[in-house]
Amino acid sequence: MNFLPYANLLEQIFVVLSGLVYLLPLQKREPIEVRFLSGLIMGGALMVGPAVVLPQNGSTNFLLVALDLVVMSFVVYYCATIKKSAAFYVAIWSLVTSQFFMNLWHVLYQLSPFRNNGSLAALLWGVLGFYAVGLTIVGLTTAKCMPEKGKYHIGPRQMTSAVLFLAVFEMLDQMMRIVHFGRYNLMYYVVLLVVQLYCVSLLFIQSELFKKSALEKELFTMNMLMKQQEEQYEITRDNIDMINQKCHDLKHQVRALRGLADDESKERYLKELEQSVEIYGAIVKTGNDVLDTILTEKSLSCQAKGIKINCIADGSKLEFVDPVDLYGILGNAVDNAMEAVEKISDARMRLIDIAIFTRDRFLVINITNPMTGQVKLKNGLPVSTKPHNGYHGYGLRSIRHSLGRYDGTMSVNVSDHTFELKMLLPLP
Template identity: 40%
Template sequence: MIFEPVIPNIPRYYTAVAEWLACVVYVSILKKRYAKGKTALILAGGLAGQLIIQIVAGKLPEILWIPGMLTAVAAMGGLIMFCCAMSLKNAMYNAVRAFLLAELAASLEWQLYFYMVHGKPEDVFYVRLLYVAVIYGIVFGIAWTLEKRVLSDGDMLQVSTRELLSAVMIGALAFFMSNLSFLYEKTPFSSSIETEIFNIRTWVDLAGFFILYAYHALLNEFYLRYERDTMENMLQNQLMQYKLSRESIDLVNRKYHDLKHQIAVLRAESNADRRNAYLDEMESEIRVYEAQNKTGNDILDTVLTSKSLYCEKHKIGITCVADGHLLEFMDVMDICTIFGNALDNAIECELKIADKEKRLIHLSVAAKKQFLTISIENYCEEEAVFKDGLPLTSKKDHAYHGFGVKSILHSAQKYGGSITVSQEKNWFRLMVLIPFPKEQENSEVHKNKK
C-alpha cells in the first residue's frame, strides 16, 4: 500500500536538476573526453534529457516508478561517459555515486524549504528558487571539495565488475531504505509521521553517500598501494637482474682474459701463416667484445651488455652512443630502472616484428646544456595508444601491466626530471630529461668550453 503523506513529494524538475548537478560535480573533476565547448554542449543536452526523463516518469503508473528511476541513473551514467574518458563500468560506478548525492541534495533542500517557508507568506517563486540555489550550491560545493581529494587520481582506478556491483548494491539499499516510508507505512523500518519520513530520507541518503565515498577512497588507496608495491618490486627485480648480469659478465671477462693468454702461447709456438691468420681473427673478436658497451659507467655497461647479448640471440640490432660518466650522480637502482625498463619495453616490441632486418634499437646518453638526456628509440609497426602522455600497455590485463614507464617516470622525477614518449611514423621514442646537479652542471660547462 502506497503511503500518501501530507507533505508533497519533491517536484520532478527539482530532482532532475539535482541529478544533473551531481553529474557536473564528477565531470568537472574527472578527465574530459572533449574540449570545454563540446563538453558544455553535452552537459546542456544532459540537463534537457534529465528533465524529460523525470517529467515523463512522474506521469507513469506507480508500478513503473522503479524502472523510471533506473532510466534516470542510466542517463546519468551515459552523460558521465560521454563527457569523460572512461569505460562504461567506471561511468556507471560514478553514476551510482552521483545519484545518491542528487537524492541527498534534493531531499535536504525540500525538507528545509517545507519546514521554513512552505505555506507562509514568503512562499513565492523567487524564494523557492533561492532555496534551491543556496542549498544545492552548499551540498554540491561540499561534495566537489570532498570528491576532489579522492578523484584526483581517479583516471587510474579501473573499476572491476565486482566493485561496480558492490557500489550498486550499496546505492540500491540506501535508496530503498530512504524511500521505504513513502512506499509502505507499516514496516519496522518506516514511519507514518511526515517529519520523520523526511528525516529518515535525508539521513539515509547522507549515510549512503558517505559509505560510497569511503568505499571509493578505500579502493583508491588499495590501488595506489598496489601500484607503489608493484613499482618497488620492479625496482628490486631490475637491481637483481643487474647483479646477476654483473656476475655473468665478470665470468665471461675472466674467460676472455684467459683466452688472450692462450692465444699468446699459441702464437709463440706456431709458425704457420694460416694459424697466425686464425689467431689474428680471434684476437680481433676479443678486442671488439672488450670495446663494446664501455660507456664509462660500470652499472650502465652491465645493463647494456646483458641486453645486448639477449638482442644478439634474438636477431635484434642495438646501437649505443652513451657517455656513462654523465650518470655519476644517479643511484644504482635508478640507472637499472630507467635503462632496464626502457630496453625491456623496446625489446618486447621488437620481438613482435616478423622481419628481423627491421628489429632495431638505438640508445643515446648525452649532455645538452644543463640537462642529461637519455633517448631510447626502437622500430615499431604497431600504433601506440597514449593516455596522459604515457603509452597504454598492449597487454590484455591492463590492471597488472604498464608500470615500466611509470617506474621510469618515478626515477626521473626523483632528480627533478621528466619523460616524454612519442611515436613518429614507425619509430617509438622515449626521452628522459634530467637536470644536472650544480656541481656536475659546472663540470659539464667547463668540459664544453674546453
Template identity: 40%
Template structure:
C-alpha cells in the same frame, strides 16, 4: 495541462534532471559506445517518459501510492533508480559493470547532496518565517510545485553543489580509468548508498509529521549531507587506494622479474668476460711455435672479441651489468648507446632497484629508438652527482606527439592494462628515495630526468 498538472510533474522532473546531469558529469569523459548520441537520446527520452508516467500514476490515477503507501512507493522507486541507471550507463558508455556501478553511486550521492542543501535551506527559512510552513512542504523538505522563485533557488543550490562535487570528486576521474572486476568493495558501497541514503532520507521525512522543532529538522538535514559527503569521499578513497594497490602489485611483480633478470644477466656477462679473456690469451699465443693463422680465422676472432667492448665499467656492479646487457641489445638492433656514468653515486641503492630503474629507462628508450631512421637510432645516458643529488638524464629520438597523463607518457600498446607500468615503476622508485621524475619533449627528442638525493 493546468496548474495541478504542473504541481504533479514539476518536482519529479526536477529530480530527474538533477540526476541526469550528475550522471553525465561523472560519465562524460568515459569511452563511448558506437551511436552514442542515439543511445543517449533513447535513455533521456525513455527515463523522461517513465518519470512522467510514474508521476501521473502515483499522484493522479492511483493517489494511494503517494498517499498512505508513500513510504513504500518511494522506497521502491528510489531504491531501483540507481540499479536502472547503472544499466543505462553501460548502454551508453563502454565501461565494465563495476565502473558503471561506481559512476551511478557517485551521481546518486551528488544529487542527494544538492537536494540535501536545498532541504536544509527550506527548513531554516520556514523556521524564520520566510517561507510558509506548509505540511506538504515540511514533509518533502522542498516545495511540491516549482514556481519561478523555487526554480531559481533550486538551480542555485544545484550548481553550487555540483561544482563542489566536481572539484573534489568528478575531476579526479580520467578517461582511461576503470574499476577492477574483482573489486567487490564497490558493490558494498553501492548497497550502503541505497540503504543509508534512501532509508535515512525517507525515515527523516516521515518524522516531520510529528512536528519536530526547526533545530532538530535542520540537524537531520545536515546529518544527511554529512552521510552523502562521507560516502562520496569513502568511494573515491576506495578507488584511489585500489589503484595504488594495483600499481604496487604490478611494480612489485616487475621488480621481482628484474631481480631474476639481473641474476641471469650477471651470470651471462661473467661468462662472456671469461670467454673473451680466454680468446685474448689465445690470440697472444697464436704466433708461438711458428704457427700461421689465416686472415679469416683472425677476422672471426676479432668479431667475437668486439662483444667485450660492450662491457661498461662505472664503479657499480649492478649498473655495469644492466648497461653491458643493454649495450649488447643495442648493438643487435643497430642502436648507438652512449653513456657517461658515475656508478659510485648510486651506491646507496640496492642492486635490484638499480637494475630495475635503468632497465625500465633503457627499455623504453630502445623501444622508441628502434623505430627511427638511420642517424637517429641513438640513446644517451648520463649519471652524475650534482651537489647533494644524483642526476640521471636520458635522451632519445621519438616519433609522434608526447601524450602525457598525470605527468607520465601514455602507453602506446593496445593492452593498456598490462603495459605502461615501466614509467610508474621509475617514478615509484624515485619517490621511494625522496626524488623526482620529469619527462618532456623538445622537437624530436624525448628527455627524461631523475633526481635522487644522496643518502
C-alpha cells in the same frame, strides 16, 4: 509559498545535473561533443518527461528511482569510456547526491524564517542557487577524486554496498512516509538527511579504502620488481666481470700462439679463434661501472638478436643515481626498444640509439628506435596492443616510478616511424 507541486520535476532535473558533475572528470568517448550533448538531451527527456506526467505517490517515487538508475547508467556509458558496472555505480552516486541536497534544502527551508514569504519564482531561484553551490563543491571534491585517471574500477563488493545503501535509504523513505511522518514534516527530512549522510560517508570511505588497497598492491608489485632487478643486476655484474677477464686472457693467449705460428692453416685457425672472442668488443666503457654493466649486458643481448646498439654516454654524471634504480630505468627502456626493433624484417633498420648527456642542470637519457605500425598514445604513454600487459605495463610505470625518486620526468614522442623515449633528471 512552496514548490511541492514541482517536487518530482525538480528532483529529476537535479539528478541529471548531478550526473553531469560526475561525468565531467571521466574519459569521454569520441566524438566527445556529439555524444555529450545528445546523451544529456536524451537522458534529460527520458527522466524529466515521466516526472511531469506521473502523480506524486509512493509507487511513482520507486518507479522514478528505477528509471533514474537505468537512464543515467545508459547516459554515462554512452558518453564515457567506462564499464557498464561502473556506469551503474556513477548513476547511484548521481541519484544519492541529488536526493541529499534536496533533503538538505528542505531542512534549511523549514528552519528558515522566510519560508512563508516571497514568490514562487524567488523560491525556485533559491533552490537552483543552493543546488549550484552544492554541485560545485561535489565537482571539486568527491566527483574529481573518486575516479582514477578518468576511470572507475568497481569491484563486486563496492557495487553490492552501493546498491544495498541505496535500497535501505529508499525503503526508509517510503516507510517514514507511510508509517510515522508526513511527507513534508521537518523531522522526516532530518532523519532522512542523517541516514543518507551516513550512507554517503560509508560509500566514500569504502571507495577510498579500495583505492588505497589497489595502490598498495601496485606498490608491492613494484617493490618485488625492484628486488628482482637488484638481484639481476648483481648476477649481471658478476657475469660481465667474468666475461671481461676470460676474454682478456684469451686475447693474450691468441697473441702468444700467433707468435709461434708459421703454418697457414694454423693462422686461419687462430683468426677464427680470435673472432670467436670478439665478444670482448661488446664491453662498454662510459666512466660509470654500473652503466657499463647495464649497457654491456644489453649489447650482448642485441648481438644475439641481430640488433645494433649505438651508444654515446657520459657516465660520470650518474653517480647520484642508485645502481638498482639505474638498472631498472635503462633495463626496461632498452628491453622495450629491443621488443619493438625485433619486429622489423630489414636488418639494416634494427638499430637502437642511446644518448646520455647533460644539458643545463639536467641529465638527459634519450633512447630512439625505428618501429613498424602505429602507436597510439594515451596519457603520454603508448596504448598496449596486448590483452593484459604490454608496452605501457609495469615496464614504463616502473621507469616513471624510479624517475620520481629523483624528481625526474619521462616523455614519449612518436613520429616518422621512430619511437623516442626521453628522460630528464635534475642534477643534484
